[in-house]
Amino acid sequence: MPLIGPDALSKVFEDILAGKRRLVVWGVLDSTAVNFWQCPLPVDYIIDLNWQLWETDYNGLRVLSPSVLEAEPQGQIVVLVHYEFGKVFDLVTAFLDRFGGQDYFTPICLGEVALPREPISLPRRSLRELIAAPAGPDSRVERTHALWEKASSEDHLGRSKRLVADFRNRTRKKPPAARAGKAVLMIEQLHLGGAERQICNLAIGLRREGWEVVLAAHRQAVAEVAHYLQSIREAGVRYVVIPPSLPEGKDLGVILATALGAEIAEILWHLPGFLLSSIIALYSFLEEERPDILACYLDRSNVIGSMAGILAGVPSIIMSGRNVNPTQLPHFYKGQTKHFLRLYQLVIGLPGVTMSANSYYGASSYADWLGVALTDIPVVPNGLLDSSAHYGRGSASACRALMGVPAKGKIVLGIFRLAPEKRPTMFVEVFARLRQSIPDLQGVICGGGMLESSVAERIEALGLAGILRIVPSVRDVGIVIAMADLLLHVAEFEGTPNVILEAQAGGLPVVSTLSGGTGEVLAPELRAFATDLDDMDGLERNALRILIDDKLRSRLRQQGRKHMRCRHSLAALVANTLAAMNYKTPPRSGAA
Structure with missing residues (x-):
């Protein structure tokens, strides 16, 4: 059976809420709790390929073998597939075709699905209050109806842009006076590659200009880049790994509103669920570090980092794209580029947020994809360590x-x-x-x-x-x-x-x-x-x-x-990066 698109989900959701069809969830992942929060439909049970999870309990629901679908009448079950990218998704969809050909869809926020009718009457509680409200088993359907009706009163993307822009305009910390300050540099993982080399070069260059520098990643570096880590540590750069994480607990909306505040919880509810654990982890880190600038490299880190930086009020944020926009490199981000585009559109143009490229060709590729002027994407050419290689x-x-x-x-x-x-x-x-x-x-x-x-x-x-x-x-x-x-x-x-x-x-x-x-x-x-x-x-x-x-x-x-x-000196890389952010700073005397 084909994937159910967003336009066809209205009737499906209405049938689930009315008890005409039952919802089964495929996959116990870190993002499963997020998806339950963003789209709080009543769930019958969970299935997963991992046999060690069978007959266990997750969030009050049974976890069963996918083979149970073979006994389900066709047309009565709808499957929410949490594995929405890559080879696992292809395996799951093949399994669904094998066991009865059940209808399926991938994670989506309730606010992205159009209400199939005009709202009967808008709930008195605000969307923010509904997002953060507990969802007890007796009130789940009633609360979901209220949340859906309230969310449908405004275009989802338009509301997302409004919420993020308003938050940035009110909470951006004041850029410091011209001086070398503190910088956090963010990439998903250090491995052998051009962008990875450049972020290390930028880290070393900033240290030489007197900056305090932290290079952060969401995953451990591969063994082959031990020399990258050695070079940045010798320069005095701190390297940290910030794994994705979510607060523990059953009712995520209540937990996030309590821990981060209801306004941030409302913004997070509008973002792609598979990125939330990374955004929240990095936000918490930035809140502790309070950097003056945040520099992110490559698309996934760009959208995670820029959103976390905005929530943490980082004064100046710069994102550095790939050689070309990610739609031209499907083997890197299969199925994810539509989410990246949406997040880029939320942050580009906000105060203190800059999108950059390392060539005019790359800038043109991103400008066309993002629908912005070429002049909105400054070019920061790559720079090399001055030790690059004179050997006998x-x-x-x-x-x-x-x-x-x-x-x-x-x-x-x-x-x-x-x-x-x-x-x-x-x-x-x-x-x-x-x-x-x-x-x-x-x-x-x-x-x-x-x-x-x-x-x-x-x-x-x-x-x-x-x-x-x-x-x-x-x-x-x-x-x-x-x-x-x-x-x-x-x-x-x-x-x-x-x-x-x-x-x-x-x-x-x-x-x-x-x-x-x-x-x-x-x-x-x-x-x-x-x-x-x-x-x-x-x-x-x-x-x-x-x-x-x-x-x-x-x-x-x-x-x-x-x-x-x-x-293409290291000093030029630093100067061009800071200039792209309109950040002017003299070198600090006695820089390391």
């Missing part, structure tokens, strides 16, 4: 030996995620062409990802096994850059590619496609060697020219380094 020949030789690369022969290097937007198979094809002209050419791909097995298969099929190597994790990018003779980058989507910045800083010539903001960061001399996205002949021709001409390669090394010193 001895280090490069040792790296060759470690990776099993012969001592002789030039090396073509690729540093990228093995993901569709980076087009790793195209890299392999271009390398294979170059190898035909330069028989002793060697290749190294540094990076892992979802396409690793298919890329390895293509390397094998082209007879390049042992010649073009995949190294999933590299701790020191600088030494790999020093080892190589050319960086080849063939991505389809980019913002400001860190690897191209690092290659130029390390004196490594670059041949790349002109994807996204790539052309914005190339030294003028190197831009002449960039090609259109699908020009494999041009990539081969330009790479071959640089590889066989030692004098040209030497000149391009010098030009790349000079360009980086002038345009």
